[in-house]
Amino acid sequence: MIPVSYVLGFSALLFVIGVFGVLYRRNAIMVLLSIELMLNAANINFVAFSNTALTPAASANGQVFALISIAVAAAEIAVGLAILLVLWKASDTVEINEVATLRW
Amino acid sequence: MIDFYASGMSPIFVMVAGALIIAGVSFWVSNRILASISIGTMLVTLALLFMILGNVLPIPQTFQNVLTEDAFAVVFQLIFVTVAFLAALYSVRYIEQDRNQGEYYSLLMLSVVGMMVVAASTDLITMFVGIALTGLSSASITAFRKHDKTGAEAAMKFYIISALSAGLALYGISLIYGLTHSLQLSAVGQALNGVGPSSPDYGTAILAVVLLIAGFGFEIAIVPFHMWAPDVYEGSPTPVSGVLTSGSKKVGIAAIFKIFMIALIGLRAEWAPLFAILAILTMTVGNLAALRQDNVKRMLAYSSIGQAGYMLISLPVFAAAYSAGQPRLEYLSISYGIFQILTHSIATVGAFGIVAVMSTTILGTDYDSFRGLFKSNKVLSISMTIFLFSLLGMPLLAGFDSKLLIFSSAVGGSLVNGYSWLIWLAIFGILNSAVSLIYYVRLVRNIYSDADVPAPAYRVSRFAAVAIIVAAVAIVVIGVYPGPVINACNQAAQALMAEI
Numbered sequence: 001m002i003p004v005s006y007v008l009g010f011s012a013l014l015f016v017i018g019v020f021g022v023l024y025r026r027n028a029i030m031v032l033l034s035i036e037l038m039l040n041a042a043n044i045n046f047v048a049f050s051n052t053a054l055t056p057a058a059s060a061n062g063q064v065f066a067l068i069s070i071a072v073a074a075a076e077i078a079v080g081l082a083i084l085l086v087l088w089k090a091s092d093t094v095e096i097n098e099v100a101t102l103r104w
Numbered sequence: 105m106i107d108f109y110a111s112g113m114s115p116i117f118v119m120v121a122g123a124l125i126i127a128g129v130s131f132w133v134s135n136r137i138l139a140s141i142s143i144g145t146m147l148v149t150l151a152l153l154f155m156i157l158g159n160v161l162p163i164p165q166t167f168q169n170v171l172t173e174d175a176f177a178v179v180f181q182l183i184f185v186t187v188a189f190l191a192a193l194y195s196v197r198y199i200e201q202d203r204n205q206g207e208y209y210s211l212l213m214l215s216v217v218g219m220m221v222v223a224a225s226t227d228l229i230t231m232f233v234g235i236a237l238t239g240l241s242s243a244s245i246t247a248f249r250k251h252d253k254t255g256a257e258a259a260m261k262f263y264i265i266s267a268l269s270a271g272l273a274l275y276g277i278s279l280i281y282g283l284t285h286s287l288q289l290s291a292v293g294q295a296l297n298g299v300g301p302s303s304p305d306y307g308t309a310i311l312a313v314v315l316l317i318a319g320f321g322f323e324i325a326i327v328p329f330h331m332w333a334p335d336v337y338e339g340s341p342t343p344v345s346g347v348l349t350s351g352s353k354k355v356g357i358a359a360i361f362k363i364f365m366i367a368l369i370g371l372r373a374e375w376a377p378l379f380a381i382l383a384i385l386t387m388t389v390g391n392l393a394a395l396r397q398d399n400v401k402r403m404l405a406y407s408s409i410g411q412a413g414y415m416l417i418s419l420p421v422f423a424a425a426y427s428a429g430q431p432r433l434e435y436l437s438i439s440y441g442i443f444q445i446l447t448h449s450i451a452t453v454g455a456f457g458i459v460a461v462m463s464t465t466i467l468g469t470d471y472d473s474f475r476g477l478f479k480s481n482k483v484l485s486i487s488m489t490i491f492l493f494s495l496l497g498m499p500l501l502a503g504f505d506s507k508l509l510i511f512s513s514a515v516g517g518s519l520v521n522g523y524s525w526l527i528w529l530a531i532f533g534i535l536n537s538a539v540s541l542i543y544y545v546r547l548v549r550n551i552y553s554d555a556d557v558p559a560p561a562y563r564v565s566r567f568a569a570v571a572i573i574v575a576a577v578a579i580v581v582i583g584v585y586p587g588p589v590i591n592a593c594n595q596a597a598q599a600l601m602a603e604i
Binding site: 008015018022028031032035038039041042043045046048049052053054058059061062064065068069072075076079080082083084086087089090091096099100 | 240
């Protein structure tokens with residue numbers, strides 16, 4: 001079996017890539033994808049940690065959370081794409097820099 | 105078979121049923137009926153919640169270790185449903201000209217359902233699902249006016265922020281699960297109780313704390329995670345801004361109370377100073393930025409950022425009291441935090457209501473359009489004065505009581521050995537209240553100025569007038585006679601402490 005620490009390193013890398021994507025990407029679709037990476041990094045963590053749990057109930061906790069968060073992520077993407085579609089219709093772009101009518 | 109009436113879940117069931125019914129029938133029935141279904145459902149929910157609070161229905165009740173309907177949950181749910189109820193009342197006129205009103209009411213109620221679930225959750229999964237539900241439905245409702253550019257932009261910003269905060273918080277939760285192999289808040293609290301700087305788990309635990317603060321910090325808009333808030337509150341339909349400031353912000357605070365006071369209480373020496381610094385930063389930056397706003401919605405957004413700083417005072421004071429083993433100060437610190445949340449919610453939703461009445465455009469009103477309001481409409485101007493002075497903390501209004509109590513709890517906490525720095529929270533709080541005087545009074549002065557006013561371009565609908573008067577009367581009554589409300593907050597705080 002692969003040691004848990006390897007899996008954790010992988011998920012930490014995914015998470016960091018996701019955070020940097022959110023911070024530096026200017027296209028809203030790419031930002032959405034980066035957020036997906038962050039959520040999936042957490043899911044990998046849940047599954048990896050559920051392997052080290054001592055009781056079956058404790059191990060089920062993590063797997064259930066992973067499944068539920070996959071469902072939530074799917075819902076999130078559906079709403080996100082719908083909002084981007086509205087934004088595209090209203091202002092003809094999904095580049096975050098170019099939609100800036102609200103400024104102090 | 106669940107005995108529906110006796111079930112503490114009934115408020116949530118009723119809200120979900122109402123939201124689904126509205127979504128289902130929205131193609132056939134008139135807008136007026138949709139509004140009355142929504143308002144009626146929330147009235148029933150409020151009645152059920154008052155019955156639970158008054159012990160007519162049994163309290164507390166637990167559901168499979170997932171939800172607990174205790175006093176803490178009920179008080180927060182009352183705040184959320186009241187806010188949404190008032191917002192729905194003045195939405196009727198605000199969205200009169202819009203299509204798809206069924207979706208508006210249905211999403212409004214679903215976002216409240218998410219908030220109610222978070223307030224009752226005792227489990228990290230439930231809490232996460234509740235926060236996601238709130239975030240998704242409020243983001244969709246922000247984009248309600250599809251052809252409005254600012255609305256779509258605000259929705260995009262709010263969506264990205266709520267998804268980002270969910271991502272950060274979820275990673276933090278996954279680390280906590282890794283340390284404790286448990287998702288039950290109280291079980292996590294026991295498992296993490298012994299973690300200190302010398303134990304091998306310490307680094308991971310601190311990382312989890314930081315990620316959770318960042319995740320929920322985006323949700324509550326505490327500085328430095330606040331940049332999105334003014335844009336979103338300005339760009340959403342005004343009643344929705346009211347629900348966002350007084351609802352979805354507070355839901356983050358309820359979640360922070362639950363996670364940090366129950367699950368991460370073992371790490372209080374680490375998070376207490378962190379929250380104290382964030383509280384001071386939040387109140388100072390929020391109030392200073394509010395000084396230079398011309399748009400009333402934007403000003404209210406910044407002022408509510410500042411007010412969130414006052415609410416955060418609860419956390420370090422609670423940590424001090426817990427370390428010193430003073431149960432009285434422990435529950436008082438939580439209780440006064442909840443009281444501050446309550447008074448701020450009512451005053452803000454009322455103020456947004458007045459903006460919604462005066463302008464049905466997305467951008468709302470600026471300071472100048474309040475000029476001479478007293479001559480043209482006495483009810484609106486007196487209520488707006490009450491709301492602003494309550495936010496400022498004028499004696500005899502609810503905001504004064506709550507600010508006084510929360511600052512005095514900081515002073516009480518500073519007497520604890522090693523926590524004398526808590527006094528700075530009270531000092532900065534009072535200084536910031538003085539700063540906030542400037543921008544609130546500027547608006548009030550405009551209301552009572554003698555300038556020649558053009559005839560008002562708005563009509564006040566009966567529903568909106570009811571909502572605004574109810575909020576204003578509530579502020580005055582709570583301000584003069586806060587006893588029963590503080591009692592309810594004390595019960596809520598003790599219910600939260602019972603879970604530790």
